[in-house]
Amino acid sequence: MDAIFAPRSVAVIGASSDPKRIGGRPVDFLKRHGFAGPIFPINPKSPVVQGLTAYPSISEAPETPDLAVIALPAPLAVKAVEDCAARGVGGAVIFSSGFSEVDSAGAALQARMVDIAREGGMRLVGPNCLGIANVRHNLYATFTPGVETHLPRSGDVSIVSQSGAFGSYCMTLVRMRGLGVNIWATTGNSCDVDFADAVAYCAEDENTRVIMGYLEGATDRDRLIEALELARAKSKPVVMMKVGRSAVGAEAAQSHTASLAGSDAIYDAVFRQYGVYRARSVDEMFDVTYACSGSSSLMNGDRLGLVTVSGGVGVLMADEAEEYGLEVPALPDHAQKKLKEVLPFAGVRNPVDVTAQLVNQIDLLETNMDVLFGDGDIDGAIIFMSTVGLVSDLNEAIRSGLERSREKYPGRPMLFCSLTEPEGRAAYERSGFIVFEEATRAVRAMAALRYFARSFQRLRESDPVPDLPKLSPLPDGMVNEIKAKALLAEAGIGIVRETLAETPDAAAAAADEMGYPVVLKIASPDILHKSDIGGVALNLRSAEEVRSAGARILKLASEKVPDARIEGLVVAEQAAPGLEAILGVAQDPVFGPVVMFGLGGVLVEALEDVSFRVAPFGPAEARRMIDEIRARKLLDDFRGVPKRDIDALAEALARLSAYAAHHGAALESIDVNPLIVGAQGQGAVAADAVIIPAGPEAP
Amino acid sequence: MDAIFAPRSVAVIGASSDPKRIGGRPVDFLKRHGFAGPIFPINPKSPVVQGLTAYPSISEAPETPDLAVIALPAPLAVKAVEDCAARGVGGAVIFSSGFSEVDSAGAALQARMVDIAREGGMRLVGPNCLGIANVRHNLYATFTPGVETHLPRSGDVSIVSQSGAFGSYCMTLVRMRGLGVNIWATTGNSCDVDFADAVAYCAEDENTRVIMGYLEGATDRDRLIEALELARAKSKPVVMMKVGRSAVGAEAAQSHTASLAGSDAIYDAVFRQYGVYRARSVDEMFDVTYACSGSSSLMNGDRLGLVTVSGGVGVLMADEAEEYGLEVPALPDHAQKKLKEVLPFAGVRNPVDVTAQLVNQIDLLETNMDVLFGDGDIDGAIIFMSTVGLVSDLNEAIRSGLERSREKYPGRPMLFCSLTEPEGRAAYERSGFIVFEEATRAVRAMAALRYFARSFQRLRESDPVPDLPKLSPLPDGMVNEIKAKALLAEAGIGIVRETLAETPDAAAAAADEMGYPVVLKIASPDILHKSDIGGVALNLRSAEEVRSAGARILKLASEKVPDARIEGLVVAEQAAPGLEAILGVAQDPVFGPVVMFGLGGVLVEALEDVSFRVAPFGPAEARRMIDEIRARKLLDDFRGVPKRDIDALAEALARLSAYAAHHGAALESIDVNPLIVGAQGQGAVAADAVIIPAGPEAP
Secondary structure, three states: OHHHHOOOOEEEEOOOOOOOOOOOHHHHHHHHOOOOOOEEEEOOOOOEEOOEEOEOOHHHOOOOOOEEEEOOOHHHHHHHHHHHHHHOOOEEEEOOOOOOOOOHHHHHHHHHHHHHHHHOOOEEEOOOOOEEEEHHHOEEEEOOHHHOOOOOEEEEEEEEEOOHHHHHHHHHHHHHHOOEEEEEEEOOOOOOOOHHHHHHHHHHOOOOOEEEEEEOOOOOHHHHHHHHHHHHHOOOOEEEEEOOOOHHHHHHHHHHOOOOOOOHHHHHHHHHHOOOEEEOOHHHHHHHHHHHOOOOOOOOOOEEEEEEOOHHHHHHHHHHHHHOOOEOOOOOHHHHHHHHHHOOOOEOOOOEEOOHHHHHOOOHHHHHHHHHHHHOOOOEEEEEOOOHHHOHHHHHHHHHHHHHHHHHOOOOOEEEEOOOOHHHHHHHHHOOOEEEOOHHHHHHHHHHHHHHHHHHHHHOOOOOOOOOOOOOOOOOOOOOHHHHHHHHHHOOOOEOOEEEEOOHHHHHHHHHHHOOOEEEEEEOOOOOOHHHHOOEEEEEOOHHHHHHHHHHHHHHHHHHOOOOOOOEEEEEEOOOOOEEEEEEEEEEOOOEEEEEEEEOOHHHHHHOOEEEEEOOOOHHHHHHHHHOOHHHHHHOOEOOEOOEOHHHHHHHHHHHHHHHHHHHHHEEEEEEEEEEEOEOOOOEEEOOEEEEEOOOOOO | OHHHHOOOOEEEEOOOOOOOOOOOHHHHHHHHOOOOOOEEEEOOOOOEEOOEEOEOOHHHOOOOOOEEEEOOOHHHHHHHHHHHHHHOOOEEEEOOOOOOOOOHHHHHHHHHHHHHHHHOOOEEEOOOOOEEEEHHHOEEEEOOHHHOOOOOEEEEEEEEEOOHHHHHHHHHHHHHHOOEEEEEEEOOOOOOOOHHHHHHHHHHOOOOOEEEEEEOOOOOHHHHHHHHHHHHHOOOOEEEEEOOOOHHHHHHHHHHOOOOOOOHHHHHHHHHHOOOEEEOOHHHHHHHHHHHOOOOOOOOOOEEEEEEOOHHHHHHHHHHHHHOOOEOOOOOHHHHHHHHHHOOOOEOOOOEEOOHHHHHOOOHHHHHHHHHHHHOOOOEEEEEOOOHHHOHHHHHHHHHHHHHHHHHOOOOOEEEEOOOOHHHHHHHHHOOOEEEOOHHHHHHHHHHHHHHHHHHHHHOOOOOOOOOOOOOOOOOOOOOHHHHHHHHHHOOOOEOOEEEEOOHHHHHHHHHHHOOOEEEEEEOOOOOOHHHHOOEEEEEOOHHHHHHHHHHHHHHHHHHOOOOOOOEEEEEEOOOOOEEEEEEEEEEOOOEEEEEEEEOOHHHHHHOOEEEEEOOOOHHHHHHHHHOOHHHHHHOOEOOEOOEOHHHHHHHHHHHHHHHHHHHHHEEEEEEEEEEEOEOOOOEEEOOEEEEEOOOOOO
16 A cells, blocks of 8 residues: 555656646646656657656556556556556556446446456556545645645645545645645545545554545445544544435435445444544534644543633533533632632633633733633633734733643643634644634534544443353244244343233233233234234233233234234233333444434334444443433433433343344344333343344345 | 714713723724714813814713713713713713623612613613724724724624624624624613614614624513514514523523523524524624625525535535425436536536536536526525636636526525635625535525525414403412313313312212213322322223222322322323323513423423424414424324324414413413324314412512
8 A cells, every 4th residue: 555655656657748637637746746756657659748758658667666647548547457567566546437437347347457456466546536645745646636736735634535526625625724634545436445445544654643534435344444443543533524414415425426325324323433523514524633633632521611702602612512512610619719819800610701801911811721720620621712813912922821731731632712814823823722713613623622532532441242142043034022032032131021822811821820910912923013903902900801902912913914923922021110212223235233222112213313333332332322312311310210220221232232243144123122121220121022034135 | 773873973971092092992993984973082181182172071062962982980971971961962882881780889870870861862872882883884983902903894784792792703703704794783781772772773774684693681572572573574684693502501601691591492482483593603693694695685495406516515515405404306307307418427416416527618507507497496506616716717607607597597596605715706796696615504504595585484474373262360379180271271272071070989970971981180289290199090991990090099199299189080081092292381581471392291301302482473383383393293194193183283382372471471381281182183182281370479
């Protein structure tokens, strides 16, 4: 991969003398932007291209280049790859279109090209891509107009984009926003080097501090997750734009890209699970990347301090902080008293409103920061200065005050938020501060610094996937709920006490033995939604009630689903009143078995209040999954109902995920609905379950 | 009010020779920024102030000024108001602090000052404010440093801010964003002219097209609502920042402002009800204001067209559009075919992805717009041009194409979205286009244009509050649920058939007469949460079951609430299975009786999935209230349950609101929980209700 992203020499195959043409641009860029190594234009018709000696073919180049840039029509590009492989070129970036994005013939051509490259030990970027760049090395193996007249400055942000158009847009935007770039890669058809490879390369790259990604769809779950885990292991924030979260967006994406996208909700879950920050706008993507670049610290705790010259904006930031999961703790009384002493008009709770008075006593800012960081023990601060940043003769005093605070309290990020003139802003940035103009954007950026700190911390905490004992094989087809629950019980998931009775009389006898109250349900592998056909009776309190309900259920089942195989009646203990959770497993086309969690019956579905994780995972991850749903507070003391057994619920989710991962693609789906979550210490039991093995066409 | 906002002459009382001092700044600004009328500095010690003839007192000024600016310590300010009133001055802007914001003595001083002004027929702005401005008239009756060196351009945005700091910030920001301003007002302590007055003035002002407001807390419900309705009647968008939506934000706001803020959720409801756009960030506030300013049309339908040179950004915009309630409809087949003919590589569904190819065939943009507006019948379009707006020689061709489309399809807004250089951007703006750099922000601005179009349309639709027949007076104290429901039935709200029985035997007899199944509930004015003490039995099917359940309920009630007055048992028909809604009325300290709506029992509370409106309102407003909750889809065909009777639900909400408004402050609260909403055409009936009259201390 170094041959591609940090080559010592570059050949441009299909090099044009016209610096505006696709084959001319990389020659022009490499030359003009100062690529240090030799550049070999390859052009059978012209001995000189843009002032450089050109060669008729790669085999005639004076030395073997590390990287070849290929700007030729598709069939010729394949030939060029063949020549490069023969010559021992390390890698190629292929601009050419006419491959898998067009039709199956193109896809076949592309597959042949990949075979040739693999055989020759060569890596390929593209085809149908806009190329790559390494700003530090002045390497511009691209034809994007975004680097024609201006270049981004060299820095620590690396960019990986599946889309050339979006990548090109980013290249201009980083420059306009003043971000420093290291590697920039567009992957196009991703025939060999794909999004995951490029992210992994940037994760290993010592000059990259933060990775910005644009993803339309992944194909290889394991390699994507490995790349994300690598970035996390290296403590490198990954900021991701993945479009298509809405129904209409997904449909538009489908028409825009042929890649099988998988469910957007699952991408979202994967990003949470592996600590990727998902940006929902270009602004957010660049804001978060900016905050993570440079030397600023992540935020190592939840406590946010806000200093402001406008009480209203202080409240606005506090609103935003709560929404993004940060605390804005009231300062301790003694700290508030200290602040009142130096600024009698100040709001001292936190947000600390120093009012316009600060302008007359600029040295008080440092005192304020001391109180916030020292007595207030905050983990990060946003200093909102409204228009004060425009006043150039105040900026130096403010900045040096903040610098001293930073020295005294290292490891706690400070974001400066003010309207500024470009030079004022640059001075703060040179001093290592992140500068925002808008208050809520500063808060969201701070929340992202907290997000990554949490994510990197998690990696240091052990959260093993539960070990499962030896499991029975999956059934061949549908089984009744008793068998389904028995299989889950093998994985250590709690189930209700229950038995199968063939007749109403047998059910009554079983209930007598079990003790009342009991639940009676139709037992059939062919009836999934039992209550929809009247196939469930709850809270039966005598043998007589059981017999009468049993007869009714059997009659209804035979009337409403005449073809169903009826195996009898399930007699189950009526679980102690608990909260009903839904646990599910489904197969995602990209990510394989995924686990779903929700609370509260039919409302869950109406509200789409569910969370997902890819299997398998440990109980700590399960708790985060539980914490994501809006109905979360039902698990705490709520309206007199005591706290539920969240440990048992998390354990059940983790065990279900291990079970799903164990069976992998052989499983189509599992529904545990409901899992009755008892009071704390009382466990959680599956009251009903459906397991559907994959059909014969499954792998 | 014209004396304040469009005075012909201004006196500055407490005028200072030092243009940096509070009393010197307005003199400096008025003089330097070209206020056309006479300026009378009032200063007993100096015959000349900043080169102008000064007068020892207002009584000695050569003529009576329309407006006096008062920059004196509090007690002297009161004296100055007295002198102004005596002289017949029309209005005063009072900078002075030391009034109600400090203590009760200050409040008394302020009240006296208001009395003096009222007696003299004079209006007051402030005290403790940063003043006002009228940019068109070069009137700067303010000491904000925001207009010291630079001025905003004159335009159609008016700004009303309760906070001086925020107002000052806005004054700088409008300038930096290039927005044109007409009136700017900070209201400070709002002793006379308050937020509502200033908004109403701007609504009437012919040079104002859009009003930007910053509100911390209202005091007078009726006047605020009148001002908002006036703006709506004049088709002037109101874009509002109201901070304190989070718990911590509300607490911080409480410590920041002494004003009784009322519940943030109610402000939110008021804004929706009266068509105010609530911005959640400064960016959003300015973006929406910008989109509403100038000559661009509102969006008169939901259909959004997206044209883009980046498929990915097209999808991103489609995602955002769905979230903000806009449609991105697929173009009809014949329209897609037309587009394919001119641009074979284009994505043609909508978003229309014209790809970078557009750059080579720039005239195709107009063809595209014709297809979108004509065949596609879209109501507004966003044209995302990525970095193309930076290429100055393309901009003119793009712009003139868009201009021709605008002429052909008037009344349909077009937002141009691209990175631009300042001059390129200015050219689009001069031509009347709104320009955004970020795609999601353009979508949100377009959604705001739709929001206001809907709001203005509503004003033209009749939605009368239901007429109620003559109602019984409210009870003196708590009453049992039967009486509560009887009161609601008077207002035309459906209730279940039910009767009160004193004993279990009487209950069984009543049930026999009513027919089974029945519900049995404890009847007591002292037990609000009946099910919490086991005071409810559902689905009883025989006299025996009724007797046994009745005995159990009476026993539990006497054990668990020994002091409760027990009136017997409610025997009610078991309502046909329906969806459970919660309807409530509460008193808001600012807005009086407000109505709440939610669906789905205890989960409603856990999820805070409720909507509010201030009473009274009509059924159409009730439907919008219903549409706001996340669980809304439970009312449609959902999982085989047929569509619910939404008309009946809306009618019940409107009638409850009329009932609440009728009783006004005499009512503490009403809970209708549940209201059983039957299938379409089957109505909705209250199955339980609590009415709590206000305590004796209520007005």
